[in-house]
Structure formats: C-alpha cells, structure tokens
Amino acid sequence: MTATTADAPGTPGAEASVLEVWGDPIAHSLSPRLHAAAYRELGWAWQYGRRRVAADEFAAEIAGLGLAYRGLSITFPLKAEAFAAATRLDETSVLTGAANTLVLRGGERLGFNTDVDGLVADLTEQGVAGLAEARIVGAGATATSALVALARLGADRVEVLARRPEAAAPLVGLGERLGVGISVATLLGSDGGAVPLTLSTLPGGAELPRRRGGAPRGRRRAAVRRRVRPLADGARGCVAARGRPGGRRARDAAPAGGAADPRVRDRRGH
Structure with a gap:
C-alpha cells in the first residue's frame, strides 16, 4: 500500500478535510489535480490525495482512517468492497452492488454510486x-x-x-x-x-x-x-468522451463534500 497527497492545494487549516481516491493501480489517476483545481476555485481548504489499496487491504485501510477524513473516491478494483463497507447506501448503489464514493460522517460511511x-x-x-x-x-x-x-x-x-x-x-x-x-x-x-x-x-x-x-x-x-x-x-460524472474529460461543473467534481442524498438507505433497511 502506498499513499500520497501530491497535487493537493496548499497547507490546510485545522478545519480542513482530507479526501483521497483509492484503487490499484492508482498512480495514473488525475483526480488529485482535478480536485485540487476545483477546491482552489471554490475556496475550499481541502486536501485530496491518492492511495494504492488492494482489495484484500480495503477493510483494514478504511478502519484505520482518522477523524480528519471526509470522504473517499473509489475506483478499480474496490467498488464492491466500498459497497460492503458502507453503513448506508443510495438507491443506485443498491441496484448495482457498487459504490464509487464514500462520505465519512458521524461514524457512518455513506455509500453512493455516481457513475x-x-x-x-x-x-x-x-x-x-x-x-x-x-x-x-x-x-x-x-x-x-x-x-x-x-x-x-x-x-x-x-x-x-x-x-x-x-x-x-x-x-x-x-x-x-x-x-x-x-x-x-x-x-x-x-x-x-x-x-x-x-x-x-x-x-x-x-x-x-x-x-x-x-x-x-x-x-x-x-x-x-x-x-x-x-x-x-469517483469524480461525479467524470467520463472521457471524444478525448474530453469531465463535462460537469467543478463543484460536481468534489465528491463527499455535500449533504447526503435523502434516498440513502440504512444497511438495516431503514
């Protein structure tokens, strides 16, 4: 497992949140650059890094995260693991059995599928x-x-x-x-x-x-x-079509930053 916060914007204050994209491989990911640019534009003092995590390491890695972590973007091959780790899920995650975004809040892991x-x-x-x-x-x-x-x-x-x-x-x-x-x-x-x-x-x-x-x-x-x-x-709506990345607003490119989807489901069925 390796982790880096390369391309994260500046030195955050005590109130800043930490976000990462997880996958294996992950060194190729442009998400840190995309998110850093979005956060600068929006004036958000957040850090966004990348971490290489194998599927069999996922449970231990997420259990070890500190309180500074706000959320995770999830890519190959970890979407099923993120689905299993979530305490609550949105309807699309339930339908697909895959989550590409985890919001970490109040001891819960809210799982979303934005793909x-x-x-x-x-x-x-x-x-x-x-x-x-x-x-x-x-x-x-x-x-x-x-x-x-x-x-x-x-x-x-x-x-x-x-x-x-x-x-x-x-x-x-x-x-x-x-x-x-x-x-x-x-x-x-x-x-x-x-x-x-x-x-x-x-x-x-x-x-x-x-x-x-x-x-x-x-x-x-x-x-x-x-x-x-x-x-x-895990960047919402981020697809490469005809060589053009994205297509959604910078605000939409910041996962785990907003309020939880009201349709999110509790694992217990609530």
Missing part, C-alpha cells in the same frame, strides 16, 4: 438517446453502472464482452431486473456486429487480446460511432 448519473448526463449531452442496443466491454463493477445507464437511455439489448464469460453472470441477472436482454461473448468471440454505442469499462492501461494476424479487438470498431471510457475515479 450511472455521470454516464447518462454525458451521453445525453452528446446526443445519445433512444438506444435499442449497445455493447459493454468488461464485466466488473463499472460494467453494472454502464448497464443501468444504458437501460435508462432506452436500451433493451446489450452485448457484454468479457475475458471470462462466467464473470458476466451478475450482469445477466441485473439485466433481467432491468428488462434488458443480455448476450455474453468473450473479447474475441463476438461477431462484431454494428451497434450505436460501445462502452469500455476496462481499467486504464488494460491490454486487449489480439486476433491472430489482426489488430487488437478494441481497435476494430469502425462501425461504432462513439466510444466512451468511464474514468472510474
């Missing part, structure tokens, strides 16, 4: 609407958010490409609850039929398998009009 709203907002801004079908690359926690977002945009058929088809079983079940038909193929097993939209949920730097004598699968998408890769660093 879905961020994807829907960004895709809608780009004119994506009335989808009948789409494709998701990957079958992890971010893929569940992508599936919910596609359902909200109208998709009723989604193909999931996964390294291991059995890993897509939770997506098939979620699709049944959402009324979306799910077909599953390996990354090299799809017939490659044209769809209006492909969402890649693979972590940054992931290597795609190659067909024999061919280009990497992820580059053979001439029929796909748009390719969007979520940046699952």
Whole structure:
C-alpha cells in the first residue's frame, strides 16, 4: 500500500478535510489535480490525495482512517468492497452492488454510486438517446453502472464482452431486473456486429487480446460511432468522451463534500 497527497492545494487549516481516491493501480489517476483545481476555485481548504489499496487491504485501510477524513473516491478494483463497507447506501448503489464514493460522517460511511448519473448526463449531452442496443466491454463493477445507464437511455439489448464469460453472470441477472436482454461473448468471440454505442469499462492501461494476424479487438470498431471510457475515479460524472474529460461543473467534481442524498438507505433497511 502506498499513499500520497501530491497535487493537493496548499497547507490546510485545522478545519480542513482530507479526501483521497483509492484503487490499484492508482498512480495514473488525475483526480488529485482535478480536485485540487476545483477546491482552489471554490475556496475550499481541502486536501485530496491518492492511495494504492488492494482489495484484500480495503477493510483494514478504511478502519484505520482518522477523524480528519471526509470522504473517499473509489475506483478499480474496490467498488464492491466500498459497497460492503458502507453503513448506508443510495438507491443506485443498491441496484448495482457498487459504490464509487464514500462520505465519512458521524461514524457512518455513506455509500453512493455516481457513475450511472455521470454516464447518462454525458451521453445525453452528446446526443445519445433512444438506444435499442449497445455493447459493454468488461464485466466488473463499472460494467453494472454502464448497464443501468444504458437501460435508462432506452436500451433493451446489450452485448457484454468479457475475458471470462462466467464473470458476466451478475450482469445477466441485473439485466433481467432491468428488462434488458443480455448476450455474453468473450473479447474475441463476438461477431462484431454494428451497434450505436460501445462502452469500455476496462481499467486504464488494460491490454486487449489480439486476433491472430489482426489488430487488437478494441481497435476494430469502425462501425461504432462513439466510444466512451468511464474514468472510474469517483469524480461525479467524470467520463472521457471524444478525448474530453469531465463535462460537469467543478463543484460536481468534489465528491463527499455535500449533504447526503435523502434516498440513502440504512444497511438495516431503514
């Protein structure tokens, strides 16, 4: 485990809050820079750092946080661990089984999934609407958010490409609850039929398998009009689309800073 507060703004006062993005790997994350810029603009004396945390270290790391910590942005591969660690959850986290933001307040851990709203907002801004079908690359926690977002945009058929088809079983079940038909193929097993939209949920730097004598699968998408890769660093609505990060206001890029969602659910069902 490694931690750093690189790119955090200035030296905070005693009242300042500490926030971090957690994941593994995490050195590539631009979240500290994005948040530092937002905090400076807003006049908030907060620190935002990054910490490399493996999935099996998550419980111990979060238990060891001091009172100065206000919240965490959660990225690959920790969204299921954050979901499990939350004492209360918003409705989207409950639906997806994944949380990308934890608000630490009053001894509680309030879990939120902002990936879905961020994807829907960004895709809608780009004119994506009335989808009948789409494709998701990957079958992890971010893929569940992508599936919910596609359902909200109208998709009723989604193909999931996964390294291991059995890993897509939770997506098939979620699709049944959402009324979306799910077909599953390996990354090299799809017939490659044209769809209006492909969402890649693979972590940054992931290597795609190659067909024999061919280009990497992820580059053979001439029929796909748009390719969007979520940046699952917990910044609300932060997606990279057509090479443009974000798309939401700086205030929205500061996770765990506002009031808790009134729809958040207590783990005991309250």
